[in-house]
Amino acid sequence: MDNMFPQIWPLHPDQTMHVAVALVLAGMAGEGLARFARLPRVTGYSLTGLLLGPSMFGWFGAHDVAAFRIVIELALALLLFELGIRVDLRWLRANPWIVAASLAEASLTFIATFTVLRLMDATTGFSLVVAAIAIGTSPAVVMRVAAELRAEGQVTQRLFVFTALNVLYSVVLSKMLVGGMHGSFRNDWIAAIVHPAYLLLGSLLMGLAIAMAFRLLRRGFDLSDEHGVVVLFGLLLLALSLLHAFALPTMLAPLLAGVLVKSLDRRPHLWPRHFGTAGGVLVIFLFVLTGVTLTAGDIVAGGVAALVLIAVRLASKGAGVAMFGPIGGLSRRQTLALAVALQPMSGVAFLLTEDIRSFYPEFAAQVGAVVFCMVAVLELAGPLGVQWALRFSNESTGRGR
Amino acid sequence: MAIGTLGKFADSRPLTLGIELELQLVNLHSYDLVGAAPDLIRDVERRKLEMDIKPEMTLSMIEMATGICGDYNDALRQLTDIRDALLTSADRLNIGICGGGTHGFQLWGDRKISDSPRFNYLSDLYGYLAKQFTIFGQHVHIGCPGPDVGLYVMHGLSRYIPHFIALSASSPFVQENDTGFQSARLNSVFAFPLSGRSPFVETWADFNVFFEKMTATGVVKSMKDFYWDIRPKPEYGTVEVRVMDTPLTVLRAAQIAAYIQSLARYLIVERPFRPVEDDYLVYTFNRFQACRFGYSGTYVDPRTHEQKTIAEDILQTFARVEQHAIELGADEALRALQTDVAAGRNDTAILRADFLATESLPEVVHRQCERWRT
Numbered sequence: 001m002d003n004m005f006p007q008i009w010p011l012h013p014d015q016t017m018h019v020a021v022a023l024v025l026a027g028m029a030g031e032g033l034a035r036f037a038r039l040p041r042v043t044g045y046s047l048t049g050l051l052l053g054p055s056m057f058g059w060f061g062a063h064d065v066a067a068f069r070i071v072i073e074l075a076l077a078l079l080l081f082e083l084g085i086r087v088d089l090r091w092l093r094a095n096p097w098i099v100a101a102s103l104a105e106a107s108l109t110f111i112a113t114f115t116v117l118r119l120m121d122a123t124t125g126f127s128l129v130v131a132a133i134a135i136g137t138s139p140a141v142v143m144r145v146a147a148e149l150r151a152e153g154q155v156t157q158r159l160f161v162f163t164a165l166n167v168l169y170s171v172v173l174s175k176m177l178v179g180g181m182h183g184s185f186r187n188d189w190i191a192a193i194v195h196p197a198y199l200l201l202g203s204l205l206m207g208l209a210i211a212m213a214f215r216l217l218r219r220g221f222d223l224s225d226e227h228g229v230v231v232l233f234g235l236l237l238l239a240l241s242l243l244h245a246f247a248l249p250t251m252l253a254p255l256l257a258g259v260l261v262k263s264l265d266r267r268p269h270l271w272p273r274h275f276g277t278a279g280g281v282l283v284i285f286l287f288v289l290t291g292v293t294l295t296a297g298d299i300v301a302g303g304v305a306a307l308v309l310i311a312v313r314l315a316s317k318g319a320g321v322a323m324f325g326p327i328g329g330l331s332r333r334q335t336l337a338l339a340v341a342l343q344p345m346s347g348v349a350f351l352l353t354e355d356i357r358s359f360y361p362e363f364a365a366q367v368g369a370v371v372f373c374m375v376a377v378l379e380l381a382g383p384l385g386v387q388w389a390l391r392f393s394n395e396s397t398g399r400g401r
Numbered sequence: 402m403a404i405g406t407l408g409k410f411a412d413s414r415p416l417t418l419g420i421e422l423e424l425q426l427v428n429l430h431s432y433d434l435v436g437a438a439p440d441l442i443r444d445v446e447r448r449k450l451e452m453d454i455k456p457e458m459t460l461s462m463i464e465m466a467t468g469i470c471g472d473y474n475d476a477l478r479q480l481t482d483i484r485d486a487l488l489t490s491a492d493r494l495n496i497g498i499c500g501g502g503t504h505g506f507q508l509w510g511d512r513k514i515s516d517s518p519r520f521n522y523l524s525d526l527y528g529y530l531a532k533q534f535t536i537f538g539q540h541v542h543i544g545c546p547g548p549d550v551g552l553y554v555m556h557g558l559s560r561y562i563p564h565f566i567a568l569s570a571s572s573p574f575v576q577e578n579d580t581g582f583q584s585a586r587l588n589s590v591f592a593f594p595l596s597g598r599s600p601f602v603e604t605w606a607d608f609n610v611f612f613e614k615m616t617a618t619g620v621v622k623s624m625k626d627f628y629w630d631i632r633p634k635p636e637y638g639t640v641e642v643r644v645m646d647t648p649l650t651v652l653r654a655a656q657i658a659a660y661i662q663s664l665a666r667y668l669i670v671e672r673p674f675r676p677v678e679d680d681y682l683v684y685t686f687n688r689f690q691a692c693r694f695g696y697s698g699t700y701v702d703p704r705t706h707e708q709k710t711i712a713e714d715i716l717q718t719f720a721r722v723e724q725h726a727i728e729l730g731a732d733e734a735l736r737a738l739q740t741d742v743a744a745g746r747n748d749t750a751i752l753r754a755d756f757l758a759t760e761s762l763p764e765v766v767h768r769q770c771e772r773w774r775t
Contacts (some may be wrong), residue, residue, distance in 0.1 A: 086430055094492040150511075152428050152435050157495055224761070268432050268763035329444050329494050394436065397511045 018059055022052055023281070026288050034148075040383035042144045045284050046346070049291015050376060055299060060292035068289055069354070070240070075286035076140065076347050077236050077254040078279050080167065081210070083139045084258015085269050086160040097328030098158065102165045105320025105342065106135045110173070112316040113309055120305060125181065126366060132173035133353065133371050134313050137163040138346035140286055141379060145386040147273050149396035154330060155337045156395050159386075162321075162338070164255060167348055171251050174352045175199050178359060185360070202248045207256030210239050214261055223271045232271060233278065249355070251348060290350045290379065294372045302369030310343075310374055317342050337389035344382025345375050407612050407624070410548035410605060413638030416666055416729065418470040419542035420480060420658050422647050424487075425504050425769075426461045427497040432766035434507040434535070436460030437496045438515065444490040452483055458520055459512040459535045461504075463487075469544070473662070473731040477655035484651050488774060499769035500654075501752065502537055502572030502586035502646025505762040509533050509576065530593065536586040537647040539569060541658045542639035543665045548605035550669060555599060555631050555640045556676035557668040558661070559684060560703055562630055562644050563691035564715045568657050568738060569645035570695050571748035574762060583695035583749045586646050587688075595621065596628040597685070601678040608633070630688075640665075644688075649748045649772045656738050659731035664718070666725040679703070687711075696745055715742050 026048040030041030052059040065072075092099050113134045117127035142163045146156055176196045183192030213235055221228040236254060243250050261269060272279075318339035325335035353371050357364035390396050428435040438456045441463060445454050453466040465483050470476035491498050512532040514524040524531040545551035570583035582588070590596050602608045615621045624632060630644045642661055648654045667673065680703040690698030696712035719739050726732040741747065751772075755765045 088429065088495065091429075091492070091495040095494070152431075152433070153437065154440050154494060157428070157430075266429065267767050268430065268761070270431060270763060329440065329447075329490075331439075331443060394513065 018064075019285075022048060022060070022288050023284065025052070026284055030284070040145045040148060040387050042141055042287055043380055043383045045287035046291045046376075046379040046383075049288040050294060050380075051291075052288070053292035054295045060289075065289055065293055065354075068285070071282060072286050072289055072347060072351065073240055073250045074237060075279070075282040076351065077240055077250060078233070079139050079143055079283065080164075080251060080255040081236060081258045082273075083143060083160055083164050083167075084255045084260075085262045086157065087164045087259045087262060088266070089259065089263040090266075092161070095328060097324050098161060099165075101321055101324035101328055102162050103320075104323050105162070105317045105339075106166055106169045108316035108320045109135050109313055110169075112312045116308060116312050117305070120308070122305075125177070125184075126363070129174060129177050129356065129363075129367055130309070130370055132170055132177055133349045133367070134170075134309060134345075134374070135166050135173065136170035136345060136348045136352070137166045137342045138344040138348060138379065138382065139163050139167060140283060140347050141344035141383050142341070142386060144283065145383050146390060149387065149390050151390040151395040152397065153393060153395035155334050155341065155393040156390060158330070158338055159341045159389075162342055164259070166342075167251060167255055170348065170352065171249060172196075172200060174356070175249065178356060181360060181363075199249055200252070202246055203243075203252035204256055206239065206243060206246070206248060206253035207260060210235065210253060210257035211260035211264070214257065215265070218269070223269075226272055226277075229271045251351065286347050287379065290347050290375060293350060293368070294376045298369040298372050301366075302371075302373045305370050306373030306377065309370065310377055313374075314339075314343060334393050337393040340385045341389035343378055343385050345371075345378040346382070349375050407609055407635050410551060410633070410635045411638035413544035414469070415544050415546040415669070416662055417544035418472070418476050418658050418662055419467055419544075419637065419639065420470070420476055420654060421464055421466040421540040421542075422480070422500070422651075422654055423457055423462055423464050423537040423539075424647065424773075425499050425501060425537055425766075426463060426491075427499065427504070427766055427770065429495055429497050429770075432497065432763040432770070434461035434504050434512070435496065436513050437494065438463045440494050441487070441490055441496060444494060445487070448486075448490065450486055452486060454483075454487070456515045456517065456520075458515060458523065458531055460515055461507070461512065462535060462537065463498075472729055473655060473659035473734050476658055477652065480651040480655055484773070497766075497770040499766065499773045500537070500571065500647045500649040501748070501766075501769050502570070502584055503575050503589075504535070504537075505574030505752075505756075505765055506577045507535065509535060527593070533589050533592065536572070536589050538586065538643060539645035539647045539654050539657065541642045541645070541661050542634060542637055543642070543662060544637075544639050545665075546669070548608070548633065548635065549603070551633050551638075551640050552603055552605065552608060553672075553676065554665050554668055555633060556601070556603070556680070557674070558631055558640070558642060558664060559598065559676075560680060560687075561664055561718065562684070563687045563698065563700055563711050564718065565642060565645050565657065565661065566688065566691035567695045567698065567711050567715070568660070568742070568747060569648055569653070570692075571646040571649055571752060573749045573752055574756070574765070577762065579753070579756070582693050583698075583747070584646050584692045587644065587692050590628060593628045595626055597630065598681055599627070599629045599632060601676075601681065603676070646748070649751060649769060650775060653748065656734040659726070659729070659734035660722075660738060662729055663722045663726040663731050663735060666729060667722040670725065674704070695747060695749060696742060712742050712745070 026045045029044030029048045033039040033044040034041045110131045113131035114127045179192045179196040183189045221231050321339045349371050353368045426437045438460050455464045457464050467479040509532045512535050514520050566584050572584050572586040575585045602611050631642050634641045683701040683703050698711045700711045700714045726735045755768045
């Protein structure tokens with residue numbers, strides 16, 4: 001009898017229960033915010049993560065994040081592939097000012113963040129890495145809020161392109177910086193050059209492989225319904241495991257694949273947004289998990305710097321967009337909206353910090369203190385900014401208005 | 402010009418042409434309509450091009466218009482130039498432009514009214530009809546030597562309305578469904594109280610009396626408030642035919658305009674018949690047949706009451722106006738149309754074939770955008 005009924009009381013909740021409760025709470029918080037305050041659902045998801053994380057109730061911690069890393073990566077891979085589909089290289093060729101504006105806002109953000117951190121007596125290496133991560137705009141937040149508002153128009157599509165390019169810049173830069181660290185910390189300068197090159201070239205080839213596989217699939221399957229999309233889901237999961245096997249970053253290849261698909265073929269590439277229900281749950285989980293990483297220690301160590309950097313980032317992204325917005329075809333109103341909408345930080349910044357942890361844990365802890373504080377603020381306030389911007393530019397549609 | 406008066410019927414060079422095309426603006430991801438008209442207009446203005454581009458009722462529509470065209474070749478050249486200039490701006494902004502009388506899968510509730518006093522007034526007045534009015538037509542102006550001739554041309558052209566509908570039809574899909582119609586667009590126009598045919602009035606003096614009576618009722622303020630299939634445009638000194646769907650290409654638009662021009666010359670020069678009120682007895686029947694069945698619809702001759710297909714009547718009319726087309730330099734256009742009519746080809750047939758091939762309305766719209774560039 002003892003074997004069949006092991007001691008039940010007190011209950012020993014397993015990890016599944018934590019996850020389940022987190023999802024229920026996140027869903028309720030998201031719906032509550034959307035229904036009663038007409039705020040973006042993602043703010044509710046992130047808020048749940050922050051509350052359950054170590055800085056507040058302590059239900060989740062860094063060890064959970066490690067365990068669920070594949071979930072975060074898969075959710076991001078789905079989003080990044082979808083984001084890539086919105087980037088048509090022909091458009092960038094027809095209107096080079098878009099690339100100019102993107103380069104301006106990204107480089108201003110990088111330079112300004114680096115300079116301010118140096119003025120605050122941070123080390124060069126630290127300042128460079130945080131500056132590289134600060135370039136990024138959260139694809140998850142941007143895409144979720146735009147989908148919720150069913151937004152479409154100049155600001156929305158430029159927001160997608162800038163977000164995609166920012167992911168690219170910030171991943172490439174941070175990989176190169178980590179390469180540089182191999183050089184200076186381990187005095188291994190061959191690795192410093194060869195490793196980033198391997199990562200970038202490998203991502204490009206992998207992106208090409210995904211794009212080709214997608215084109216084959218598209219011939220045989222109707223991806224626009226819930227059943228066909230399962231195949232696509234599987235394809236990206238397979239790509240993810242291959243990326244792991246080759247020790248390649250997981251964020252670039254899906255993004256590049258999306259860009260290639262759209263640029264090679266202008267036809268509509270449509271499937272249920274965020275890959276249907278399963279994808280939707282993954283994305284919710286992504287927000288909860290990025291929320292749970294913040295610790296009280298981080299807030300003490302990086303809180304002030306994070307607030308300063310958030311202001312610097314807002315100013316420099318705004319200046320960069322304003323410099324080339326009007327000549328690229330935007331009105332002043334749209335320029336302002338775009339600048340505000342570019343602010344959210346979330347999963348990408350989180351993963352980049354985690355990637356550094358695998359090589360240099362102590363250094364990553366310092367970076368994380370600042371970055372996680374920025375993420376915490378910008379994944380709560382960022383969605384509000386995106387929502388405001390898309391409404392302000394009259395690009396939201398239908399009931400969400 | 403005081404409200405309630407029509408003013409003078411302006412001088413215009415007889416049989417000159419003017420063409421207006423209402424165009425669809427779509428996003429290049431889902432190919433749904435996008436409210437990009439202000440962006441496109443701003444970009445065209447920034448390039449300081451002398452082009453006649455106007456906003457329309459909802460933000461996903463734009464109207465392009467030629468200046469006064471001497472003949473078919475001039476019209477085609479002007480249309481091509483404006484199209485190319487618009488496409489340059491659209492490419493800069495990543496907006497798709499296409500022809501077609503309706504957008505196949507847009508939902509009217511998603512549309513936004515253009516922000517101007519007139520459109521806001523119309524939206525307040527007509528309610529959801531204003532958003533339903535996101536449909537895309539071709540208007541052709543024909544210069545007339547004086548208002549009475551203009552009214553003659555207006556009534557004379559009315560029996561050819563089914564031809565124009567069948568030749569231009571490009572709106573089989575509405576709100577995600579195949580309507581079974583060749584031109585479903587006109588069903589949306591019919592919802593408006595002042596749509597349909599003009600009253601049977603033969604002189605400008607009588608037309609003024611009618612117009613003043615209408616303004617006195619307070620129902621209309623200007624000619625713009627009449628959504629008739631054909632109406633006089635005194636400011637330009639033209640008669641304006643408005644029943645056509647916007648074709649999928651500017652070539653087709655120019656060809657149809659050339660046909661209307663040839664008919665107008667035939668009417669003005671030969672005066673083949675005197676219009677009577679009873680001509681209009683079969684008007685709405687013929688019009689419906691053209692919208693529903695296109696070339697294969699039934700055409701009832703207003704005088705002989707003989708029944709034939711619309712295709713037969715078009716081909717017979719082509720033969721009758723051929724000499725006038727040659728005089729105007731429009732014969733090449735008419736020959737091209739003739740081949741299409743004989744083969745039963747029009748834009749609706751192209752759109753249905755595209756849907757059959759792709760089984761996807763977004764892909765149909767994508768192909769519309771590609772066709773618009775040709």
